[in-house]
Amino acid sequence: MEDWPNLLSPTFSPAQMIVFTEKRHTSFNWTPPTITAIPIDLEALSKSSFDITNIAEIPEFKRRAVICAVQELNEKEDRRGFQWVVAGLKCADDGAVLLVVKAVQSG
Structure with a gap:
């Protein structure tokens, strides 16, 4: 899995951080958000905790x-x-949502 190529950023690992920000002048109407792929450290990711309550903080339209x-x-x-x-x-705090996605085997 570690040597599996990542088309989003071919030189990086399959873990990516995606930043969602509200587009200006949309009155909170979201179109498919702009996706910015940023390489992150897999080891740091494995040590970080994912608190499910964070998703509850996101307004429904952003979710x-x-x-x-x-x-x-x-x-x-x-x-x-x-x-x-x-x-x-x-x-x-500024309304952006930071989302970490990781490629996994589907089965």
Whole structure:
């Protein structure tokens, strides 16, 4: 799995951090969010805790956008035997949502 190529950032590991920010002048209407893939340290990720209450802090309209973005990511990647899943989540004070996704074997 470690040598499995990552099309989002071919030189990095399969763990990615995605940043969702609200688009300006949309009155909180979310279109498919802009996805920015940022490499992160897998070892640091494994040591971090994922508090499920963080997702409860996200307003419903943002929650749907996050779910849709992960589904869209899986459709675009279209990898046989692998899928992207949420590995961590954090709400920022400015309304942005930081989402960590990781490629795992689907079975």
